[in-house]
Amino acid sequence: xxxLPLTLFLxxxxxxxxxxxxxxxxxxxxxxxxxxxxxxxxxxxxxGRATLTLIFTEKDHxxxxxxxxxxxxxxxxxxxxxxxxxxxxxxxxxxVAHTANAKLPFGSAGSLKMTEYQNKGGALSGHxxxxxxxxxxxQIWEADLTFKTKAPGAPLK
Numbered sequence: 001x002x003x004l005p006l007t008l009f010l011x012x013x014x015x016x017x018x019x020x021x022x023x024x025x026x027x028x029x030x031x032x033x034x035x036x037x038x039x040x041x042x043x044x045x046x047x048g049r050a051t052l053t054l055i056f057t058e059k060d061h062x063x064x065x066x067x068x069x070x071x072x073x074x075x076x077x078x079x080x081x082x083x084x085x086x087x088x089x090x091x092x093x094x095x096v097a098h099t100a101n102a103k104l105p106f107g108s109a110g111s112l113k114m115t116e117y118q119n120k121g122g123a124l125s126g127h128x129x130x131x132x133x134x135x136x137x138x139q140i141w142e143a144d145l146t147f148k149t150k151a152p153g154a155p156l157k
Contacts, residue, residue, distance in 0.1 A: 024145035028098025033078035042152040050086040089117025
């Protein structure tokens with residue numbers, strides 16, 4: 001049996017137990033929602049590049065086997081579902097599912113930008129924001145979120 005050095009063991013334990021963190025604002029029709037949970041799913045490759053899907057919700061979705069679909073239909077309260085390139089954090093798609101918006105989730109590509117993105121040591125972090133309120137299909141929404149979460153188990157490219 002192989003014995004791990006104590007520092008490596010402690011580092012692995014911290015990564016496994018590190019809670020996901022979300023702070024900032026998310027609003028629909030001017031009404032705020034408190035996004036408190038974030039998780040990440042491995043996405044499909046696009047143009048030979050790995051993608052990730054970030055799921056932000058008001059209620060805990062992290063034990064759900066299909067959180068993306070359930071979050072889209074507001075099972076976990078308001079939600080923001082964002083697909084990014086794993087390497088750079090560039091936003092590819094954004095689905096908005098705010099309980100104050102009358103229409104079911106809608107895509108608002110190009111409205112959300114990622115800055116301060118890091119994908120290191122099994123952890124993802126960054127800042128996602130719109131440039132103020134966004135009007136899309138008669139719905140108004142806005143986001144300014146900072147997050148930190150565990151990367152999915154599959155290796156990233």
